Amino acid sequence: MKPGRVEQSLRRRLEAGEKLFLLLSDPEKPISPETVASMVEAGADAVLVGGSLNITPYDVDEYIRRLRGAGVHAPVIIFPGGVSNISREADAILFMSLLNSLDPYWLIGAQVAAAPLVKRLGLEAIPTGYIIVGYGGAAGHIGRAAPIPYETPYIAAAYAAAAELMGMRAVYLEAGSGAPRPVPPEAVAAARRAAEEVMLIVGGGIRSSETARAAVTAGADAIVVGTMAERDPQRALEILSAVKRR
Numbered sequence: 001m002k003p004g005r006v007e008q009s010l011r012r013r014l015e016a017g018e019k020l021f022l023l024l025s026d027p028e029k030p031i032s033p034e035t036v037a038s039m040v041e042a043g044a045d046a047v048l049v050g051g052s053l054n055i056t057p058y059d060v061d062e063y064i065r066r067l068r069g070a071g072v073h074a075p076v077i078i079f080p081g082g083v084s085n086i087s088r089e090a091d092a093i094l095f096m097s098l099l100n101s102l103d104p105y106w107l108i109g110a111q112v113a114a115a116p117l118v119k120r121l122g123l124e125a126i127p128t129g130y131i132i133v134g135y136g137g138a139a140g141h142i143g144r145a146a147p148i149p150y151e152t153p154y155i156a157a158a159y160a161a162a163a164e165l166m167g168m169r170a171v172y173l174e175a176g177s178g179a180p181r182p183v184p185p186e187a188v189a190a191a192r193r194a195a196e197e198v199m200l201i202v203g204g205g206i207r208s209s210e211t212a213r214a215a216v217t218a219g220a221d222a223i224v225v226g227t228m229a230e231r232d233p234q235r236a237l238e239i240l241s242a243v244k245r246r
């Protein structure tokens with residue numbers, strides 16, 4: 001399966017030397033469509049939509065329609081907390097396996113349940129290895145992950161390499177939403193060296209421009225910001241411009 005339009009457009013930006021800012025909104029506690037629109041206007045490259053609990057596909061459909069209504073023209077990519085997040089309104093989906101889950105459901109079961117829907121809806125899939133580091137938060141708990149310790153970047157690197165060897169074109173290093181400590185730059189750098197070709201996405205606990213820049217300097221292609229955009233959109237805009245300034 002070749003990269004689709006959304007993935008190609010993101011890759012073109014990376015090839016042009018840009019780094020990507022991905023705004024995450026959970027339809028259970030959504031960022032207002034107006035705030036999302038202003039962040040896209042300011043340069044956010046895509047909007048990730050998804051969450052772990054209390055979400056139906058109807059909620060996701062409706063939220064994405066509200067985003068469009070508010071003039072959001074960036075790609076909307078489902079970042080699925082489960083099969084219930086799959087929406088016909090999205091442009092693409094991070095088709096993920098939680099590689100360090102101990103539960104076969106999150107490794108392949110959810111994907112089998114989702115695949116016929118994704119095909120039927122014609123959603124563009126971006127094959128992604130999802131790797132939980134450190135804190136893990138709700139994603140780590142629900143996904144029954146064995147989080148990679150903050151202190152062992154070489155393990156993150158091994159997972160990233162495995163993802164690349166299995167043909168995944170993106171790797172998402174996740175510290176968990178609201179993580180007190182983000183993915184360490186050393187883990188980002190180790191994953192980058194181990195999997196040079198993948199689109200390396202880093203998120204969880206990014207609350208400052210310095211943290212975002214450290215991730216990008218270490219080799220992240222894209223950073224994800226959720227909590228800070230919910231709580232303090234102005235601060236999220238500063239993080240965005242720090243990522244884009246480089």
Ligand code: 1GP
Pocket residue numbers: 024139174175176177178179202203204205206224225226227228
């Ligand atoms: C969570 O990586 C994302 O899945 C974003 O985390 O909410 O901490 O920004 P934050």
